[in-house]
Amino acid sequence: MTHDEMHDTAHVATDWEVAQTASAHTSEAQLRSVTTQSDALARLPFSDLFLEPLGSAWFKTFSRDPVRHEVTGAALADALDLRAILNEGVKKLDFRVTYQGVPMRGARLDTAQGALYVCRRHQEGALEFESLGYGHRLETALLSSELCGGGLVLLTGGTSSGKTVGATALLVAFLKRYGGCAYTVENPIEVDIEGEYEGDGGVTGTCYQTEVDDDAQFAFEIRRRLRGAPNILMIGELRTAEAIAQAFLAATSGVLVIATYHTDDQLTGLQRLSSMLRDAGYDAGLFASGLAAVVHQRLSARWQDDVLIRELDVSPLVIKGAEDERGLRSQLHGTDFRQMISEIDRQRRVAHNLDLNLAF
Numbered sequence: 001m002t003h004d005e006m007h008d009t010a011h012v013a014t015d016w017e018v019a020q021t022a023s024a025h026t027s028e029a030q031l032r033s034v035t036t037q038s039d040a041l042a043r044l045p046f047s048d049l050f051l052e053p054l055g056s057a058w059f060k061t062f063s064r065d066p067v068r069h070e071v072t073g074a075a076l077a078d079a080l081d082l083r084a085i086l087n088e089g090v091k092k093l094d095f096r097v098t099y100q101g102v103p104m105r106g107a108r109l110d111t112a113q114g115a116l117y118v119c120r121r122h123q124e125g126a127l128e129f130e131s132l133g134y135g136h137r138l139e140t141a142l143l144s145s146e147l148c149g150g151g152l153v154l155l156t157g158g159t160s161s162g163k164t165v166g167a168t169a170l171l172v173a174f175l176k177r178y179g180g181c182a183y184t185v186e187n188p189i190e191v192d193i194e195g196e197y198e199g200d201g202g203v204t205g206t207c208y209q210t211e212v213d214d215d216a217q218f219a220f221e222i223r224r225r226l227r228g229a230p231n232i233l234m235i236g237e238l239r240t241a242e243a244i245a246q247a248f249l250a251a252t253s254g255v256l257v258i259a260t261y262h263t264d265d266q267l268t269g270l271q272r273l274s275s276m277l278r279d280a281g282y283d284a285g286l287f288a289s290g291l292a293a294v295v296h297q298r299l300s301a302r303w304q305d306d307v308l309i310r311e312l313d314v315s316p317l318v319i320k321g322a323e324d325e326r327g328l329r330s331q332l333h334g335t336d337f338r339q340m341i342s343e344i345d346r347q348r349r350v351a352h353n354l355d356l357n358l359a360f
Contacts, residue, residue: 038074041075041078041082041099046059046069047062047063047120048060048119048120049118049120053115054114056076057079058071061301062310063301064160082119086108086117104119105122105188106118122191124191125191127165128169129143132165133314137350138295138314141321143174145178146320147174147256147320148231150255151319151320153256154259154269154293154295155258156260156266156269156295157296157298157299163261163297166295167259167260171232172193172207174232175197175205178199179204180230181205181208183207183208183210183228183230183233184210184236185210186211186234186236187212187213187214215240226253232256232258233255233257235257238259241276244277244280245282248290249290251291251292252286265296267337269294269296271336274335288329288330288332291320292320294319295315296315299311315344316351318360323359
């Protein structure tokens with residue numbers, strides 16, 4: 001059964017049936033509630049839903065929404081039902097839940113008045129990579145056949161900048177184009193992408209997702225996946241020095257590694273990554289040879305005529321396949337990357353230029 005067929009089946013099955021058949025990794029962290037008669041909560045345009053300790057609920061329509069949108073009426077009754085399900089079933093501080101057909105990633109936060117549940121809505125399945133706004137030139141670079149030989153593609157940015165959406169979309173696009181086997185290591189899984197992906201010319205790629213309970217497990221699970229004949233690894237977020245080291249080791253062993261990394265600017269992120277790799281006991285050579293591309297991104301949202309418009313702004317640093325790849329890798333051997341500012345600015349201009357003769 002292909003990935004698309006799995007999701008077609010899910011639309012006509014109950015949430016309980018989906019929980020029983022769609023994944024072999026279902027656990028208490030991936031709660032599924034039986035669909036209720038009301039879908040009032042699901043119809044709210046929320047990006048983040050806050051279930052407060054004393055029975056009230058409110059939501060944001062996007063990450064930086066300045067308005068507290070109160071949940072009332074039938075939607076509030078649904079919110080209280082969801083809260084009761086979480087109170088009874090959630091044993092972890094971070095979890096996944098699907099309610100009224102809406103997949104969400106959640107966190108339980110203790111406050112002075114009790115437990116606050118914050119649930120972020122996620123789409124079911126990866127979005128089309130070409131629809132996200134990276135631009136044709138950058139999309140071409142990130143889907144280059146050169147990356148079949150390995151390398152680390154890093155999507156960086158702040159909170160709610162679309163890093164995970166971009167990473168899952170890139171992974172699926174790569175599988176459809178080149179086939180092969182992909183594994184993910186995530187905490188928690190945010191987008192359900194496990195399954196088969198058919199491309200042109202008889203190409204079929206397969207993705208297997210893995211959820212870990214603690215950041216300390218990332219390094220071990222990355223090493224374990226390398227025994228499973230991977231073509232691609234996706235790492236939900238690089239947070240520990242050992243996980244970063246294992247990601248670079250995989251990237252220099254012929255595996256394409258797609259990962260996200262939280263940072264507010266590209267240069268600081270590069271220097272912190274390099275420093276963490278050294279802390280893990282590895283020299284700058286691994287850092288310089290492993291990096292394939294670093295894409296820093298910002299996602300903004302605004303309402304216009306009752307339509308929520310999202311705009312992605314990207315700043316690329318493409319290394320593998322770049323015109324000056326050797327020079328860029330030479331600079332990455334150092335510890336001070338300020339000299340790369342001019343190259344980052346140049347590539348940003350190239351990414352947004354319509355002249356087809358320009359290249360990264």
